C-alpha cells in the first residue's frame with residue numbers, strides 16, 4: 001500500500017529527508033560539541049526537591065500565574081515579578097512572542113535556527129540581515145534594515161549562537177531607539193557574557209530580555225523567562241497556554257533559583273575565564289583563526305586545511321567538536337568547541353596542535 005498523501009497537513013511540515021543525525025554517544029569520547037554543561041546538584045538539594053514534589057497536590061491545576069516562581073526569579077535577578085513571563089524553556093516564549101506580533105520579524109543570519117523554524121510555524125514573514133565575513137554584526141546595516149522594513153520584532157541573540165559575539169550597550173541603545181516595534185535580546189548564554197541587558201529594561205519600553213536555565217546546566221528543567229514591561233507582558237500572556245508551566249516545574253524552578261543558581265552562575269564565570277585562556281591558546285596555534293566569543297563555546301576556522309579534516313583528526317583522537325560548516329555559507333570551514341574543564345581543553349589543544357602540524 002502506498003503512503004497516504006496527507007494533504008490535510010501543511011506542506012511545509014513535510015519531511016525534508018535530511019534529519020540531523022544525533023551525535024553518537026560513545027562514553028569514551030570527550031564531548032566538546034555540546035553546549036549544555038552538566039550541573040551537579042547536591043544530594044541535599046535533590047532530596048529537598050523530592051520532598052517538595054511529594055507534597056504537591058497533583059490533582060489540582062497549578063497556579064496559572066506561577067506567582068511564587070516569578071517571585072523567586074525576580075528576587076534573584078532583581079526584576080519586578082510583574083515584569084516576568086514564564087515558559088517551558090525559552091523556546092516556548094519565543095513561540096508565544098512570535099504568535100503575538102502583528103507584522104514581520106527581523107533576524108540576523110547566522111543565528112539560532114529556532115528563530116526561523118518558529119517564524120515559519122507561526123506564519124510570520126522574516127527579513128534577514130547577514131553578518132559580515134568576519135561574523136561580526138554591522139549595526140549600520142541592521143539599522144538600515146529596520147528603517148526599510150519597520151519590523152514588528154527584531155531578534156538578537158547576546159551572545160550570538162553560533163558565533164559567540166556579544167552586543168555592546170551602545171548598539172542595543174541605537175537599535176532599541178530605531179525600532180518601531182519590539183526588540184528581543186535572547187540572553188540564553190548571558191551567564192558567560194561580560195554583561196546582561198536586564199538593566200536597560202526601564203530605559204527602553206520596547207526592550208525584552210529572554211533568559212533560560214538550559215545553558216547553566218539545567219536543560220532538562222524546561223524553564224525560560226522573559227523580562228519586559230507590564231504592558232507588553234499583559235498582552236503576551238494572552239498568547240500563552242494557561243498551564244504551560246506545570247506544578248512540578250514551578251516547584252523545581254523555585255527551589256533551584258533559591259539554592260542552585262548562585263553556584264551555577266559562579267561556575268559559568270569560571271568557564272568564561274577558561275574561555276579567555278582557550279582563545280589565547282587557539283590564537284597561538286599556527287593556521288587557526290578563533291572568533292571572539294562571550295559564550296561557553298568558541299568558533300574557530302582552520303586556515304590551512306579543511307575543517308572536515310580537522311574534525312576527523314580530532315575524532316580519531318577521541319575528541320568531538322562540532323563541524324558547523326553545513327549550517328550557513330558564512331560558517332564555511334568553521335568548527336565549534338565547547339569550553340570544557342581545564343584538563344579537557346589541554347587534551348583538545350594538544351590534539352589540535354598536532355593535527356595542524358601534519359601534512360596539508
Ligand SMILES: Cc1ncc(COP(=O)(O)O)c(C=O)c1O
Pocket residue numbers: 035088089090091092112157160161186188189211212213214219223224
Ligand atoms: C540562542 C538560544 N536561545 C534559546 C535557546 C533555547 O533555550 P531553551 O532550552 O531555554 O529552550 C538556545 C538553545 O540552544 C539558544 O542557543
